Amino acid sequence: MENRIWHNPTPSDKIVETMNTQRDTTHPADVLKSAMERIYGYKMTTTSGGNLSILDQEGSVWITPARIDKGGLKQEDIVEIRMDGEIRGLHKPSSEYPFHYQIYKARPDIRAIIHAHPVALVAFSICGKRPDTRLFPKAWETCGEVGFAPYALPGSEALGESIAREFAKGVSCVMLENHGVVVGAPTFREAFMKFETLEFTAKTILKASVLGEVRYAGKEGLSAEKQLAAPLEAFTPGEASARECALRRELSDFVRRGYRQRLLISTEGSFSARLSDTSFVITPRGCDRAQLAPEELVLVENGRAEQGKRASFASRLHEKIYARHPSVQAIVNATPVNATAFAVSAERLDTRTIPESYVFLREVEQLPISVLSEDPTTVAQRLSPNFPVYLIENDGAMVLGNSLLDAFDRLEVLESTAEALINSRSLGSVRVMGDDVIRELEEAFHLPPR
Numbered sequence: 001m002e003n004r005i006w007h008n009p010t011p012s013d014k015i016v017e018t019m020n021t022q023r024d025t026t027h028p029a030d031v032l033k034s035a036m037e038r039i040y041g042y043k044m045t046t047t048s049g050g051n052l053s054i055l056d057q058e059g060s061v062w063i064t065p066a067r068i069d070k071g072g073l074k075q076e077d078i079v080e081i082r083m084d085g086e087i088r089g090l091h092k093p094s095s096e097y098p099f100h101y102q103i104y105k106a107r108p109d110i111r112a113i114i115h116a117h118p119v120a121l122v123a124f125s126i127c128g129k130r131p132d133t134r135l136f137p138k139a140w141e142t143c144g145e146v147g148f149a150p151y152a153l154p155g156s157e158a159l160g161e162s163i164a165r166e167f168a169k170g171v172s173c174v175m176l177e178n179h180g181v182v183v184g185a186p187t188f189r190e191a192f193m194k195f196e197t198l199e200f201t202a203k204t205i206l207k208a209s210v211l212g213e214v215r216y217a218g219k220e221g222l223s224a225e226k227q228l229a230a231p232l233e234a235f236t237p238g239e240a241s242a243r244e245c246a247l248r249r250e251l252s253d254f255v256r257r258g259y260r261q262r263l264l265i266s267t268e269g270s271f272s273a274r275l276s277d278t279s280f281v282i283t284p285r286g287c288d289r290a291q292l293a294p295e296e297l298v299l300v301e302n303g304r305a306e307q308g309k310r311a312s313f314a315s316r317l318h319e320k321i322y323a324r325h326p327s328v329q330a331i332v333n334a335t336p337v338n339a340t341a342f343a344v345s346a347e348r349l350d351t352r353t354i355p356e357s358y359v360f361l362r363e364v365e366q367l368p369i370s371v372l373s374e375d376p377t378t379v380a381q382r383l384s385p386n387f388p389v390y391l392i393e394n395d396g397a398m399v400l401g402n403s404l405l406d407a408f409d410r411l412e413v414l415e416s417t418a419e420a421l422i423n424s425r426s427l428g429s430v431r432v433m434g435d436d437v438i439r440e441l442e443e444a445f446h447l448p449p450r
Contacts, residue, residue, distance in 0.1 A: 024187075028056055028078070029075045031054060031188050032054060032062060032063075032064055033073050033077075035188060035192060036050075038192075039052075039114075039192075040070045043118075043119070044116055047069055047070050048070065049070070049116065049117040049180075050116035050117060051097075051100070051115050052112075052113065053094075054111065054112050054113075055104050055111045055112070059082075060080050061097070062078055062081075063079050064079070065093060065094065066092045066095050077089075079092070079093040079094075081093055081097065095154065098160040100113050101160065103182070103184055106164040106168045107184060109186055110172075110184035110186065111187065112186070112188035113182065113184045114182070114188075114192065115183075117179075117181075118180075118195075118199040120206055121175070121180060121198065126178055128148075130147075131146060131205055132216060133198070135216055135394060136344075136396075137369075137394070138197065138267060139197055139201045140222050142193060142197045143172065143194050144171065144172060144173070146171065146198070147169060147171040149174050149175070150162060150177050151178050154179065172194055173194055183195040192266065196267070197265060200265050204337050204344060211342065212345050212347055213346065214345060215345060215346065215393065216344075217369060217394040231311075232303060232305035232311055232316075233305070234308075235301065237301065237306055245294070247273050248297050251272075251404060252296070252297060255269065255283060255289050256290060258271070258334060263336045263411055263412065263415060264336070266289050267289075268289075268334070269283065269289050269332075270283050270312040270332070272300075272318045272330065272331050278301060279300060279301035280300055280322055281298065282300055283298070284296055284298050284310055285310040298310070298311040314333050317376040318331045320376040320380035325380070325383070325385050325400070327385050327402055328401070329401060329402050331398070331399070331400055332397075332398070332408065332411050333395075333396060334411055336414065338415055338418035339396070339415050340395075340396050341422065343392060343393055343394065343395060343397070344394055348366070349364045349366075349414075350430070351363060351417060352432040352437075353421065353430065353432065358441055359441060359445050359447065361388075361410060361414055362386070362387045362450075363387060363450055364389045364391060365387065365390050365391070366391045366392075366393060367391065367393065367398075368393050386448045388407075389414055397411065
């Protein structure tokens with residue numbers, strides 16, 4: 001195993017923000033059913049694989065059942081194991097219950113556990129490795145150091161003890177040798193965010209490894225985003241116009257679609273759309289992008305954010321871009337895994353693949369991660385709507401558009417282009433379009449040359 005030199009990050013406001021501040025009145029069985037639908041639906045486990053649990057306020061553990069189709073789990077299938085050992089439910093509890101019990105015993109702060117076999121993390125598991133979450137600031141902040149538990153028989157006390165020893169060290173994510181991953185957190189929502197972020201990190205490392213050496217963020221890079229952490233001054237807006245209501249609906253629809261298309265994950269992605277010369281709506285901090293509602297979006301006007309909401313960390317940068325470039329009507333910061341793989345490697349993303357890629361994306365410039373801590377006005381001056389797509393080292397993609405549809409379309413083309421380039425590595429050298437073809441495209445589509 002590789003040597004580790006940093007400790008886990010301490011809890012921050014950004015992690016606390018991801019927690020629902022309202023009382024959660026959803027029954028544990030409903031939480032587990034919905035979560036398994038989501039995990040299975042995104043192919044992060046198999047029909048027979050994985051198990052989830054919640055420790056409730058009375059000390060009962062609610063857990064998924066043994067040998068029941070994970071793709072068709074019902075609320076009544078969830079099993080309750082009471083403090084006295086009584087089992088209530090239609091089925092036997094998961095055979096992995098012993099390690100859930102051991103984790104809860106070792107870590108009183110943990111009240112939700114996810115164990116699954118997502119493909120990228122299994123790849124690390126069967127190689128005896130763990131993904132390095134220093135790949136991105138968000139991954140490091142969300143997941144921290146990743147533990148590793150040596151192989152033991154599934155369902156055995158030995159496996160439970162091995163996993164619990166790792167969690168006792170203070171980690172929240174543990175790789176299981178030749179088995180998968182276990183994630184624990186104070187709430188199920190936070191556990192899911194850690195689980196999904198860790199799988200995304202693993203996928204990105206695997207994709208980037210095809211391109212060459214993987215670049216990890218240094219200490220300065222991991223703290224760069226914190227420079228943007230101060231919240232905007234608040235204001236109380238008047239009644240929303242019909243235009244604002246329509247824009248909120250359109251923006252939330254695109255964010256949810258982006259999640260379904262795997263262009264972003266639940267913890268990552270800032271989408272905004274211009275409302276006027278001095279205002280725009282943007283995603284809030286800590287929201288679940290898969291379930292974002294129009295009313296959750298934040299109105300930003302003249303540098304102030306809607307009262308009672310916390311605007312995305314990207315708000316200041318988006319504000320300066322809109323002020324600098326009147327033609328820009330929408331901005332997206334996202335983490336599609338293939339494009340992001342280029343952002344964590346030294347390999348250039350060459351758009352001279354097919355006409356659509358070059359026309360929609362132009363040349364994709366890579367910006368240093370330091371832009372996250374630079375003066376937003378300075379960064380906005382470096383950007384150009386004529387070249388609307390940028391990669392930020394160890395962060396992801398930033399796309400400018402003359403409408404929400406235009407920005408989203410560019411994001412999809414970016415990801416499909418990046419995936420094609422990575423997949424082509426197994427076939428041979430890419431035959432990029434020549435200079436004559438590029439000039440022809442620029443003339444035909446009235447594209448300004450670089």
